Amino acid sequence: MFTAEWKYIFKDNRSLLRILLGIMLIPTFYAVIFLSSLWNPYQEISHLPVAVVNEDKTQGSINFGNKIVNNLKQNNSLDFKFITNSSAQNQLKQGKIYMVLLIPKDFSKDIENLKTSNGKSATLDYYTSAGHSFVAMKMATTAINNIKNKIANEISDSYLKEINDQDTKFINILKTSSSNPQMEKMIISKTQNVTLNKNIMEPVKLHHFDNTTVKNNGTGMAPYLISVALFVGCITLNIIYDTFSPRGKIKNGIDWWISKMSFLYIFIILAASIMYILLITVNGLTPLNVFQTYGFIILTAITFLSIVTLFNLLFGMTGAWLMLLFMIIQLGGSAGTYPIQLSNIFFRSIHPYLPMSISIDALRSTISIGNSINNEVITFLIILIITNCLMIIFFKTEYDFKNIDLNK
Secondary structure: OOHHHHHEEEEHHHHHHHHHHHHHHHHHHOOOHHHHHHOOOOHHHHHHHEEEEEEOOOOOOOHHHHHHHHHHHHOOOEEEEOOOOOHHHHHHOOOOEEEEEOOOOHHHHHHHHHHHOOOOOOOEEEEEEOOHHHHHHHHHHHHHHHHHHHHHHHHHHHHHHHHHHHHHHHHHHHOOOOHHHHHHHHHHHHHHHHHHHOOOOOOOHHHHHHHOOOOOHHHHHHHHHHHHHHHHHHHHHHHHHOOOOOOOOOOOHHHHHHHHHHHHHHHHHHHHHHHHHHHHOOOOOOOOOOHHHHHHHHHHHHHHHHHHHHHHHHHHHHHHHHHHHHHHHHHHHHHOOOOOOOHHHHHHHHHHHHHHHHHHEEEEEEEEEHOOOOOHHHHHHHHHHHHHHHHHHHHHHHHHHHOOOOOO
């Protein structure tokens, strides 16, 4: 009794053995491939692209902006790019960089004014795009706070040294001075030093700007999880539902394709619609463009279904297994969690060509950013046309050349 199942698998049904071996490897593929894409992203943060824009004007002979730039050029904590503000803002909007650090034109002036009674903290502006990557925004914010603290400490140390020098001079004069006017001047100087002490406690402040709309982590993760959910749904549908065997009389290959795909497309559209409605009503998802988001979700659903169904028709259960493996690869290479720059070279290389990368980028735009999705729509329409043409050819070949009695 114990050996009956093993005998059936190893002797009587070798095709099932191959399928089971493939299934056995799924947990390994899932853990190894997916985790390898984000094994230690914080170790790769030096690859995170960040722009630095220096608009600081020289104050006397001092330009603190240039000092900051020179220091950052020697700093490998991030992938700093020193470009103009217009170029930086454009790249930020396109998702090519994840933060812009802007040193304003009055930065040196404000630093120098710390010595006066009406001095105020100098400001460093930084711009992020949480819509492109909520995690990258958090990582970049942490990094820029560390940089700000280092700059502030250097400025404070410099001015504290100047104060200490003045205090030493003040004490020495007190010891030797017998002139009341000279004493008054030194008291005034000491009072100014007290004011300076207060100002340099926080010489630099950060001012954060982000034009995208990401209310919480769920909104930031929505494009990724929507894409994963749709791909999983398409694989599950193809495993459970017979996408090959015709129902009723079939006149030709196109008739066969229409019969199968009309049902499958309507089914996946309904599934995607239910998902989207509940994300809005239950989870509280609030896309920038509600209808554009819905439209692209539907396009994504039928595109994913076309890809998965084509492989299922061509290769049977092996095709479904290949699509499951393909989904696991996409989990690691689509940059749904961490920025792709923090992944390894393999995933960075395949990232632009993955269907889930395309859907995630487009949904980030419709949900949080507001960029055009024309390129993504065109790409998916091309994939949709190609996969359906191949399915029509498949059904036509099956009908015309394999002499399958479809009308029994």
